[in-house]
Amino acid sequence: MTEHRVLIVDDEAPARDRLRRLLEAMEDCRVCAEAGNGTEALEKAAEHRPDIVLMDVRMPGMDGMDAARELTAQATPPAVIFCTAYDDYALSAFRVDATDYLVKPVRREALASALTRAGRVNRPQSRQFAPQDNPAIVVRNQAGVERVELDRLYYASADNKYVTLVHDRGETLCDYSLRELEQAHGEHLLRIHRHTLVNRRYLEALTRTQSGHLAQLSDPAGTRLRVSRRHATGVRDYLES
The missing domain is CATH 2.40.50.1020 (LytTr DNA-binding domain)
Structure with missing residues (x-):
């Protein structure tokens, strides 16, 4: 089983701790680093080369959208999964090639599903192998967020x-x-x-x-x-x- 390196990015330590605990219960994921804002996320990503980034949106300094835009523009980008308390950024998230969008409090089942999708070749990486990517319309409904x-x-x-x-x-x-x-x-x-x-x-x-x-x-x-x-x-x- 392939182990995925995960970078957690959130300006609130309790939120990072909760995601870490959820990830520690999953056999195929390992937290390689944590960051408190977008600028730090780019630094940690360059140092640790994560496969997946769990990214908050609203953070001091560089926010999650700007950081994700820079990460997904890289030649071999990580998959970005947004984890945020706000559900009104969903459309913007997929415009920066995010793999998934989860609304806090993040449920274990939803995180596991998102990580499974992210574990496949993510859309920015797949451009090396396919002529077109597969964008999505992101819909907010009573069940949460649907792609x-x-x-x-x-x-x-x-x-x-x-x-x-x-x-x-x-x-x-x-x-x-x-x-x-x-x-x-x-x-x-x-x-x-x-x-x-x-x-x-x-x-x-x-x-x-x-x-x-x-x-x-x-x-x-x-x-x-x-x-x-x-x-x-x-x-x-x-x-x-």
């Missing part, structure tokens, strides 16, 4: 105040607007209607019917979605390109 990977998302549909993400595991409600999703993931999502974004990789064809244009998706259900006249040309141009 919906872009390669598993079929389309997003807006209805009143909520947006529904339809993916290979079912449906997930989120509080991001379609505009926010389009701005964050425009290279993956294509607008076909004022109420609908589709994943470009599943867009198969554009058909014309008596009632208008329909987008044919290559998902298992063979979904067909209405395309507005305003966006029909853009869909056709994308398919022809």
